[in-house]
Amino acid sequence: MKIKKYLLQLFFFGILCIPAKVFAQAEPDDIALAEDSFQDSFYESLKQKGIENYDKAIVALEKCLKLQPQNAVVYYELGKNYLSQKDYKKAYESFSQASLIDPKNKWFYIGMYDVCYQTKDYAQAIVVVNKLVGMDMKYKEDLTSLYMYTDQYDKALALIKDLDDTVGETPQRNAYKQQILKDSKYRIGEKDQLLEAIKKNPKDESKYIALIYLYSESNQEEKAYEIAKKLEKEIPDSEFAQVGLFKFHLNKNDGEKAVAAMNKVLDSKKIDNEVKYKILKEFLVFVKNNPQFNTDLDKAVGYFSNEDQATLTKDVGRIFYERKNWERAIHYLEIYSKNNPQEVESNIFLLQAYTENKQFDVLAKKASELIDFFPMQPDFYYYSGLANNQIKNYKKAKDFLEMGMDYIVDNRNLEINFNIQLGEAFNGLGDAKKKEYYFLKADQLLKQKK
Template sequence: MKVRVWIKEVTVLGTILFSGLAFAQTEPDSIALAKNDFEEHFFEALKQKGIENYDKAIVEIEQCLAKEPNNPVLHHELGKNYLALKKYPEAQRAFQKAVDLNPKERWYWNGLYDVFYETKDYAQSIVVVQKLIEFDKDFQDDLVSLYMYTRQFEKALALIEEMERTSNISQMMETYKLQILSESQFKKPQKEHLEEAIRKYPQVEENYIQLIYLYTESNQEEKAMEVARKLEQNIPNSDWAQVSLFKLHLNNGNGEKASQAMYAILNSSKIEQKIKHRVLNEFLIFVNNTNTFDKELEKAVDTFGDETTVNVAKEVGIFFFNKKKADKAIYYFEKSLLKQKDDILVIELLLQAYTESNRFDKVSKRSEEYLEMYPTQARLYYYAGLAQNQLKNYKKAITFLNTGMDFVVGDIDLEINFNIQLGEAYNGLGDQTKKYTYFNRAEQLLKQKK
């Protein structure tokens, strides 16, 4: 998963773009004409980009570059238009030129990062993100993600630990850290050190937690339980004892006791939210692997109902969706939409989950409802058309699909699916000519992808 930092870019045209215009030896009328001509091309380029006519925008920017070939703003704008067209080599050259001309402007580096990330050139992405961190520390999350993609776990762990020393880290960084520490090369023999620390400082909870974790990971469950009991004895009111017991019960496959410990943790005001998320995640994996305790999971998710930073029901729905458990995904996507009804990602995933469970009446009803909210969202038309095909309402399917096709931009897979569904609709109507017309279009698009 890519962790990106998006901040609105500001370009001060008066001071950045036009400051390079030099008319010292030119007549006043000529100055005005040249300046007006330049500005007209530039603003026409912005207009064309705004309506997604990227080719025309490029032509206008090149007119400006003919007058100011060393203006980095122009090269940056050129790169953005090439990137929108997925012309990655051209976009890279343009962004690199902007960086070369003004390496102190972070947005030029952002452009390079976009190119390298979209082309999955993670090695070059790392180089650029290391530069971006100089502008904004939040890019450290991106760098950790890139280290994980490239399996540079040692560097990822070192950076996460550095981030922990200076601030709270995100849930994703917590997940990465757990993943790294589960790798055998990162497990260190610390048991003796922690046992001594507990003897010297019996009121420090963290030592108990770490020791329990180490015993559990080395399958020494009895010793881990002894430490958990000692924690309860030495710190009777410790909510952290429940965290330890939760892990032990889970490892022993005792879902009932694990769920009781989990509820105590989730309802505790002393335990950090990130720990609660970790406990829920571990219980979620347990439920998925055992196909039991679904009601307990539902109850646990409900405890996060007031949280504003993360839509937990959405994340659980995505988990089950990725595990190909459509019915469970549907339950959590519907719960998620009660909290955030305009989340287009969840809407589309819900429609796909309905499709995978063959609930085409639901696909039809919900897609038409959501089209009232998002009348230009191509995928909603696709699902509406697909559902009508399955319900044998072929003329209605064609209407949805033809309308939606107008909103497909730069998504070849979606365009292929539109053509397939149109072919299916005309096949249902017995029009073999149009059926093969659309199937052939889909086939040609598939060949373009190869």
């Protein structure tokens, strides 16, 4: 009984919503009975909702509505139960009815917003959140996201500027802004606003950074450099100035100055990893044609945490692999493989890089080690067979290839390669009949591909 009394007090404001005329003609005993009945049904609804019996909770709440048809709290509870059942139409109607009865309670609008968000009805969510903003300004952040989801970039950009000016910038809003400003039609006005903002407050570092980004994105490197130099002059210890300077020096093919600027950026605690990754990738492109900076690239990777380094060595290794720079690809993929020995994909790339670089002794050893880790991975048997064929260890090649053939599943290219290498192995062993058998089988498989 104490629990019921507590719940009655908790939702007392809902009961106060009852018009006096509801009980105007009722006897005092009748009123007490009605109140007890409402209390019992409401308590029952909360109990059933707590154990996820939403149907029974709804039945109890419908009893409450018969007693108090204008109780906003009952409609709100109905909305929550319907939402739990994913009956979005009834949930929205219930929350909406609650808001009509009590239009100043933000929780009823939050209920409607939850329904809109779960159903991805972002257009209606904007209508609801605009009302919420009048009650709680923090929902401006949600409104920004909703404008982005519905491609209303003009409204999003205006709201982002308003929030940046009033509560400060956030990484999420900066990401939205960068997304919008990829469209050139939004850049001109933004550049003018930033230039004006810098005039008003030359010590606001964030405005320089945004302007450097805009100029860089529109290939106006000279202007980006001018802003970076101006930032460096106004704020001599600005690490962000080095971002613009790095781009400028790189485009001027001045590797020494680019490296100096890059190292300052990578060493910065203020600059986030997204910017650092971007700079590292740009430097990687530069190193491709300027291999004398390989050591600086290694050092740059070393600036990141161990976890980030693992990802970077894989990504950098793959980039060198795609550019057929086998030596550098091997360098990074070996580092990654050492720290992540049980990842199949990167090890396959490493083995192929050894093959392209004709390091067959190393290939044979590494493939054999990987077979111990992955006894059912056919690729590693293939590379072991290929390597042993190349170093004229034909018996070993044959054994590995025959073992690995059993593990091939729905991989026609690998099956063809296995047959070619088995043909090579039997050729080396002097078995002409089996050599022809496997070469012929490889040829048949190739024809089936076409």
